[in-house]
Amino acid sequence: MPIELHGVGFTYPDGSRAIDDVSLRVADGERVAIVGQNGAGKTTTVKLMNRLLIPTKGDVLIDGASTAKRTTAEVARDVGYVFQNPDDQLFAADVRSEIEYLPKYLHWSDQKREERCSRAIELTGIQDHLDTNPKDLPSAVRKFVAIAAVLVSECRYVILDEPTAGLDSRGLALLHGMLDRLRDEGVAVITITHDMRFVVDAFERVVAMADGGVIADGDRRDVFLDDDILRRSRIRRPDAAQLARDLGLGRRALTVDDVVALVP
Amino acid sequence: MTSTLAAVAARYRRPMTLGNAVLDIHPTAMVAGITALIVVGLVSAGWVAPLVVSVLFVVIAFLAGRGRSYLGTILKLWLAVGLILFVLRALLVKGQTVLVPLGPIAITREGIQDGLRFSIAVMAICGGVTLFFAIVSMRRLMLALERIGVSPRVSYVILASFQAITDLGATARVVLDAQKARGIEAEGNVFVRARAFFPVLAPVFLTAMSATEERAIALDARAFNNPGRHTSLLDLKTWTGVDTALVAVAAAMVAAAVAGGVLGWF
Amino acid sequence: MVLAALKGVGFTYAYAEHPALVDVDLQLEEGLLHGIVGLNSSGKTTLCSLIRGVIPHFHQGDLTGEVTILGRPLLEWDAAELSRTIGCVFDNPFTQISGIRDSVFEEIAIGLENLGVPRTDMIDRVERVVEQLGIEAIVEKNPNELSGGQRQKVAFASIVAMDAPVVVIDEPTSQLDPEASEAVFEIIDGLKAQGKSIVLAEHKIDLLAQYADTVTVMHAGTVVMSGPTRDVVGSDEFGSYGVVAPEVTELGRRLAAAGRPLDRLPITRGEAFDEISARMRSTHAH
Numbered sequence: 001m002p003i004e005l006h007g008v009g010f011t012y013p014d015g016s017r018a019i020d021d022v023s024l025r026v027a028d029g030e031r032v033a034i035v036g037q038n039g040a041g042k043t044t045t046v047k048l049m050n051r052l053l054i055p056t057k058g059d060v061l062i063d064g065a066s067t068a069k070r071t072t073a074e075v076a077r078d079v080g081y082v083f084q085n086p087d088d089q090l091f092a093a094d095v096r097s098e099i100e101y102l103p104k105y106l107h108w109s110d111q112k113r114e115e116r117c118s119r120a121i122e123l124t125g126i127q128d129h130l131d132t133n134p135k136d137l138p139s140a141v142r143k144f145v146a147i148a149a150v151l152v153s154e155c156r157y158v159i160l161d162e163p164t165a166g167l168d169s170r171g172l173a174l175l176h177g178m179l180d181r182l183r184d185e186g187v188a189v190i191t192i193t194h195d196m197r198f199v200v201d202a203f204e205r206v207v208a209m210a211d212g213g214v215i216a217d218g219d220r221r222d223v224f225l226d227d228d229i230l231r232r233s234r235i236r237r238p239d240a241a242q243l244a245r246d247l248g249l250g251r252r253a254l255t256v257d258d259v260v261a262l263v264p
Numbered sequence: 265m266t267s268t269l270a271a272v273a274a275r276y277r278r279p280m281t282l283g284n285a286v287l288d289i290h291p292t293a294m295v296a297g298i299t300a301l302i303v304v305g306l307v308s309a310g311w312v313a314p315l316v317v318s319v320l321f322v323v324i325a326f327l328a329g330r331g332r333s334y335l336g337t338i339l340k341l342w343l344a345v346g347l348i349l350f351v352l353r354a355l356l357v358k359g360q361t362v363l364v365p366l367g368p369i370a371i372t373r374e375g376i377q378d379g380l381r382f383s384i385a386v387m388a389i390c391g392g393v394t395l396f397f398a399i400v401s402m403r404r405l406m407l408a409l410e411r412i413g414v415s416p417r418v419s420y421v422i423l424a425s426f427q428a429i430t431d432l433g434a435t436a437r438v439v440l441d442a443q444k445a446r447g448i449e450a451e452g453n454v455f456v457r458a459r460a461f462f463p464v465l466a467p468v469f470l471t472a473m474s475a476t477e478e479r480a481i482a483l484d485a486r487a488f489n490n491p492g493r494h495t496s497l498l499d500l501k502t503w504t505g506v507d508t509a510l511v512a513v514a515a516a517m518v519a520a521a522v523a524g525g526v527l528g529w530f
Numbered sequence: 531m532v533l534a535a536l537k538g539v540g541f542t543y544a545y546a547e548h549p550a551l552v553d554v555d556l557q558l559e560e561g562l563l564h565g566i567v568g569l570n571s572s573g574k575t576t577l578c579s580l581i582r583g584v585i586p587h588f589h590q591g592d593l594t595g596e597v598t599i600l601g602r603p604l605l606e607w608d609a610a611e612l613s614r615t616i617g618c619v620f621d622n623p624f625t626q627i628s629g630i631r632d633s634v635f636e637e638i639a640i641g642l643e644n645l646g647v648p649r650t651d652m653i654d655r656v657e658r659v660v661e662q663l664g665i666e667a668i669v670e671k672n673p674n675e676l677s678g679g680q681r682q683k684v685a686f687a688s689i690v691a692m693d694a695p696v697v698v699i700d701e702p703t704s705q706l707d708p709e710a711s712e713a714v715f716e717i718i719d720g721l722k723a724q725g726k727s728i729v730l731a732e733h734k735i736d737l738l739a740q741y742a743d744t745v746t747v748m749h750a751g752t753v754v755m756s757g758p759t760r761d762v763v764g765s766d767e768f769g770s771y772g773v774v775a776p777e778v779t780e781l782g783r784r785l786a787a788a789g790r791p792l793d794r795l796p797i798t799r800g801e802a803f804d805e806i807s808a809r810m811r812s813t814h815a816h
Contacts, residue, residue, distance in 0.1 A: 037707050037709065038677070038679050038705075038706065038707045038710070039677075050445060052441055052444065052445060071444075071449060071451045071452075072441075072444040072445070072450070072451060073443075073444045073447050073448055073449040073450060073451070074447075074449075076444055076445050076446065076447045077447040080445075081445040083442060083445070087471070088438060088439075088442045089442045089445070089446060090467070091463055091464045091466075091467040092463070101446075101448075101463075102446060102447050102448065105447075105448055106447070135467075138569065138570055138571035139570040139571075140569065140570060149446060150445075150446060153446075153447050165704065165733070166569075166570055166704075166733060168569050168772035168773065168774065169769065169772050169773070169774055170772055172774065194707050194708055196708075197777055234707075234709055235708075236708055236709075238777060239736060239776070239777040239778050239781075239799055239802070240777050240778065240780075240781050242799075243778070243781075243799065243802055243803060243806065246803060247803065247806055247807060247810065249806075249810075256777060256780050256781050256784060257784065259781055260781065260784045260785055260788055263785055263790065263806055263809065263810075264790070264809060264810060264813040267670070268666070269657060269660055269661065269666045269669055270657075272635055272669055272670060273635075273653050273654075273656070273657045276635065276653050277649075277650070277653055401632075403630075403631075403632055419630075420630055423629070423630035424628075424629050424630055427629040427630065427674060428629070430674065431629075431674070475622075475624070475625050477588070478620065478622055478625035479625045479628075479629070480588070481584055481588050481620070482620065482625055482626045482627075482628070482685075483628065484584075484587075484588070484609060484613055485582075485613060485617065485618045485619070485620075485641075485689065486613070486628070486640045486641040486644055486688065486692070487610070487613040487614060487641055487644035487645050487692070488613075488640075488644055489609055489610055489613065490610045490613060490614065490644050490645060490646075491610055492646055493646045494643050494644050494646055495642075495643050495646050495647060495648060495649060495652065496643055496649070497635075497636055497639040497642075497643055497649065497652055497653070497656075498636070499649065
């Protein structure tokens with residue numbers, strides 16, 4: 001069930017153009033990292049995917065069907081979006097109510113609700129906090145609560161906006177584990193991030209954006225190999241990868257492990 | 265076209281001018297002038313004077329370069345408020361000369377005249393107040409008040425309150441977006457929207473409250489509470505001859521109008 | 531002179547169940563860039579608030595122990611003195627903007643107005659800071675219409691303009707992309723070169739390791755490590771508090787684990803480059 005953007009453009013009411021002529025296709029279980037400077041159009045692009053924004057040009061299709069007639073909330077149940085700031089999305093008095101909010105709202109059967117909530121809670125490792133008020137939790141944990149609240153729906157795509165900001169090593173490990181399990185389930189993950197280490201560790205496909213358009217869309221090694229792409233989208237290689245290049249150790253090395261293998 | 269940094273800085277170095285003689289009138293003089301016109305409009309017994317005053321306000325707005333937006337606002341006010349006031353008075357005020365009998369509620373000539381007079385008088389007042397806020401930004405008004413010794417805390421509270429209202433709109437949109445993004449329907453009729461918005465009210469309110477404390481601390485970090493003389497980036501034009509003349513004319517107009525009213529000239 | 535000295539300091543916010551700071555001992559010297567790292571609940575922000583005097587002037591609570599700022603007990607400083615001597619920027623860009631000015635230029639000038647700086651000086655200083663931060667493009671915009679990242683830059687600019695001898699900054703790059711983050715760190719480095727003392731709470735460890743003179747690690751409300759950057763970031767203990775180490779340091783560790791340790795564990799890109807080149811040369815020499 002692929003999600004496709006066909007030549008979409010979005011112009012704000014005041015006339016400023018955020019993105020123009022963007023085409024993308026994300027298939028089941030794919031992992032895509034969208035990178036680029038602030039203002040390049042990354043957030044606008046993903047908001048068009050879950051219909052938080054309606055394209056002023058072009059069309060967005062899910063599984064071949066246009067989303068033009070559907071409401072944002074309907075599309076959101078297929079395409080989950082976790083905001084950069086979890087506090088923008090959380091409001092319940094305790095974590096359990098937060099997770100169960102959507103199932104109750106959609107009148108799911110008790111069994112279905114139990115199943116989906118347990119899965120979401122397990123994926124995000126928040127079992128110990130179910131009775132706590134989200135506001136009393138550290139911000140890293142709140143992030144996972146917000147992710148769980150989105151995962152509980154049967155979304156086939158999850159958009160994560162800067163998921164690694166503020167996470168400690170334990171949180172990062174949890175996040176990577178969650179991404180692996182989502183892939184096993186066939187759920188596609190799209191992320192917007194400035195964290196290049198995270199990109200090279202977890203995402204095979206990289207979309208580089210600049211000035212409202214897509215500069216590159218392909219395998220991460222190809223994208224990071226190309227100086228021109230990096231220059232135009234003003235992104236940088238992760239430190240280890242850049243080192244390997246500067247030292248002449250190898251041009252396709254990306255992760256720390258890649259570089260370790262190359263150092264004599 | 266945006267100016268270069270140097271041009272922007274140069275603009276601040278010059279005495280503050282809004283590029284227009286009307287806009288540059290001192291806020292206090294502006295209050296005097298507008299009040300005088302309102303008084304003149306109201307002192308007369310009929311509806312012609314306040315109508316003329318209302319038209320004059322529109323003219324002044326255009327002279328100030330704010331004509332379009334002022335006209336838009338004032339026409340909406342006339343339609344929403346003025347029309348209703350007129351209809352109510354025309355229908356309910358009893359008179360002698362019946363023009364259209366409608367059973368117990370008859371439309372009389374006196375009723376129409378009363379309606380016109382009342383509604384246009386009210387619109388004249390609204391027009392004046394609207395004109396004031398169209399021409400004098402809150403910022404300049406606060407600056408003028410601070411100049412005469414009003415505490416910066418008062419001006420902060422007033423200006424921040426206006427901004428808070430604008431921010432509320434933006435916050436509501438973010439909140440509804442967040443709800444939609446979770447799959448909670450927020451588009452459609454009022455009830456659907458309310459249902460999406462309601463659970464979030466308390467947290468939004470609480471966030472706004474704690475944000476207030478953070479803002480106070482941030483202000484303090486800018487030495488807001490520093491005793492001693494504060495200076496001002498904006499070089500508010502001091503009282504000029506034009507302002508004095510305006511106040512004098514305003515006073516004269518009021519005197520003449522009151523006298524005329526008393527003497528029955530109107 | 532000592533910038534800040536804390537002895538046995540504890541602090542619990544009013545109405546809070548648990549203390550935010552527990553038995554904190556810390557000494558920070560003047561004229562240096564001090565990095566503070568730790569998870570969001572570690573007490574990092576409370577520590578910054580304390581050094582700046584936001585605690586006790588704004589936040590009520592139970593403060594124990596001794597706190598000395600620039601040689602004087604914290605409680606002897608009055609709020610106005612603090613705002614003149616210690617500039618501070620907190621991490622929420624939406625509350626750092628005053629909301630009562632119509633342009634970024636005027637927004638930055640607020641602090642200078644409150645300090646009574648003459649208009650011509652004020653305008654010169656604002657111009658300089660706008661250039662420094664590269665925000666010419668938004669100088670005429672309404673601050674209330676800016677994005678989070680733009681607000682962060684404006685808030686930072688506003689404090690830099692005030693030119694206080696000490697600056698306490700809490701996560702100034704959280705909304706910024708890597709290029710803009712590096713630019714902010716360079717400006718902070720520039721402030722240090724002017725002789726200012728800086729306390730900087732940050733998550734971006736790679737940049738912090740590059741620029742900070744000392745690093746203090748906070749965990750569960752107490753200081754678990756504090757000292758010169760190399761000693762703290764390069765130590766084996768560093769990773770045990772959940773804080774992510776710089777990528778080059780991780781590279782060094784994995785090389786060691788693979789049986790090919792470098793002579794020195796690198797904490798900056800420059801060090802990693804030097805160490806690995808040396809390794810490559812010695813390998814070729816054999």
